[in-house]
Every structure is written in structure tokens, then in C-alpha cells.
Amino acid sequence: MSSSQIVESAHRFSRKRAILWVLLGATLLFLAAINLLRIWTGEGVDPDHLDFWGRRFAWFADVGLAMLILATGGGFRISRRVRALMNDEITSRNRSLALAVGFWVAMLLCLALAAVDSFRLLVAGRAIMAIVTCSLGASLIAFGVFELRTYRDA
Amino acid sequence: MHERLENRLRDERTRRGLTQAELAAMAEVSRKTINTVENGIFIPSTVLALRLARALGVNVETLFQLPASDRL
Numbered sequence: 001m002s003s004s005q006i007v008e009s010a011h012r013f014s015r016k017r018a019i020l021w022v023l024l025g026a027t028l029l030f031l032a033a034i035n036l037l038r039i040w041t042g043e044g045v046d047p048d049h050l051d052f053w054g055r056r057f058a059w060f061a062d063v064g065l066a067m068l069i070l071a072t073g074g075g076f077r078i079s080r081r082v083r084a085l086m087n088d089e090i091t092s093r094n095r096s097l098a099l100a101v102g103f104w105v106a107m108l109l110c111l112a113l114a115a116v117d118s119f120r121l122l123v124a125g126r127a128i129m130a131i132v133t134c135s136l137g138a139s140l141i142a143f144g145v146f147e148l149r150t151y152r153d154a
Numbered sequence: 155m156h157e158r159l160e161n162r163l164r165d166e167r168t169r170r171g172l173t174q175a176e177l178a179a180m181a182e183v184s185r186k187t188i189n190t191v192e193n194g195i196f197i198p199s200t201v202l203a204l205r206l207a208r209a210l211g212v213n214v215e216t217l218f219q220l221p222a223s224d225r226l
Contacts, residue, residue: 002179007185
């Protein structure tokens with residue numbers, strides 16, 4: 001593959017990847033919203049419920065995937081040279097900014113849940129899941145949006 | 155354009171009749187890197203600045219300079 005083909009492949013894959021990150025982040029935020037609703041309505045956790053373990057497994061898989069993407073940039077089936085261009089300096093900077101967004105979302109949600117806990121006791125597991133899901137979702141959306149912004153005028 | 159760095163990357167590239175994709179291939183960087191540096195969204199590292207300068211056959215100072223108000 002020539003240098004210009006590698007550059008074009010990296011360009012194409014990077015754009016698609018950024019869109020996928022936004023979609024995955026939005027899905028995580030949707031799941032977090034459902035979880036927060038359950039916290040608000042005071043629904044407890046029942047390990048004997050039929051789909052409890054299925055839901056837990058799905059959550060761990062989703063969150064694990066999101067963490068893997070944030071840590072590595074993904075694209076493991078793409079050639080190493082193309083991947084190196086996709087994960088260049090600007091992407092590293094965007095990742096740092098996105099992780100900072102996730103950190104602040106986590107802090108704000110912790111404060112909000114601590115405030116709610118003053119009035120009604122929260123189920124720790126649900127609160128932890130909401131914080132993790134929300135902050136990862138926000139990070140992924142931020143990562144995707146920052147990446148898409150770098151393509152303006154390109 | 156970033157207020158702390160003046161860059162002439164777009165001028166030097168277009169003067170040679172190169173597209174962003176062609177310069178990216180010559181410097182072995184991504185198109186988004188060229189685009190963000192040209193638009194002043196991203197301040198390149200020393201390594202990247204040297205790589206861009208080498209690809210265009212100019213000194214780094216030709217491409218990137220501190221604004222006049224920042225010079226000693």
C-alpha cells in the first residue's frame with residue numbers, strides 16, 4: 001500500500017470510528033439514564049431475578065468495550081501503519097481532553113448522588129454503575145466529537 | 155489561528171501546489187494533523203514540526219514563529 005493510500009485509509013477509518021464512538025457513547029448515556037431512573041424510584045437489586053446475571057454480564061461487556069476503546073483507540077483489525085496514523089498526536093490530545101470530560105462528569109454525578117443519598121439511601125451497586133456508565137459515555141461522546149471537529153475543512 | 159504561534163504551513167504547502175493529503179503522505183502524518191495545524195487548532199510537537207519542515211524542505215522557523223509581541 002502506498003503512503004497516500006495509507007493516509008486516505010486512515011482518514012476514512014478515523015471518521016467512521018469517531019461516528020461509532022458518538023453512537024456508543026449515546027447508548028451508554030441512555031443506559032445510565034435508565035439506571036438513574038431506577039435509583040430515583042428506589043428500585044432495589046434482586047440477584048434472584050431471572051435476567052439479573054444477563055444484565056450484569058451485558059453491562060460489564062459494554063463498559064469493558066468502552067474502556068478498551070478509550071485506552072487504545074480500537075481498530076485492531078486495521079493494519080499497524082494505518083492505525084498509527086489514526087492514533088496520532090491530535091488523537092492523543094483529543095483522548096486526554098475526553099478523559100478530562102469523563103472525570104468531571106463522574107465528579108458532578110458523585111456529588112449529585114451524595115446529595116440524593118442525604119434524603120434517601122441509595123443502592124451502592126446501582127450508584128456505582130450509573131457513575132461509571134455516565135462518565136464513560138460522556139468521554140466517548142466527547143472523544144468522537146473532538147475527533148469529528150478536527151475534520152472541518154479537511 | 156492560535157495567538158501564541160504563527161504558522162505558514164498552508165502558504166508553504168499551496169505555494170508548492172500540494173494538497174493536504176499529499177503533504178500528509180510526504181510527512182507520514184494524517185490529514186487531520188495537517189488540517190488542524192494549518193487552522194491553528196493544534197500546536198504541533200517539536201518532532202512533528204521538524205517532520206513537516208523536512209517534508210517541505212524548509213527550516214522549522216519558516217513554518218512556525220512566535221508572534222512579534224512574544225519575541226525578545
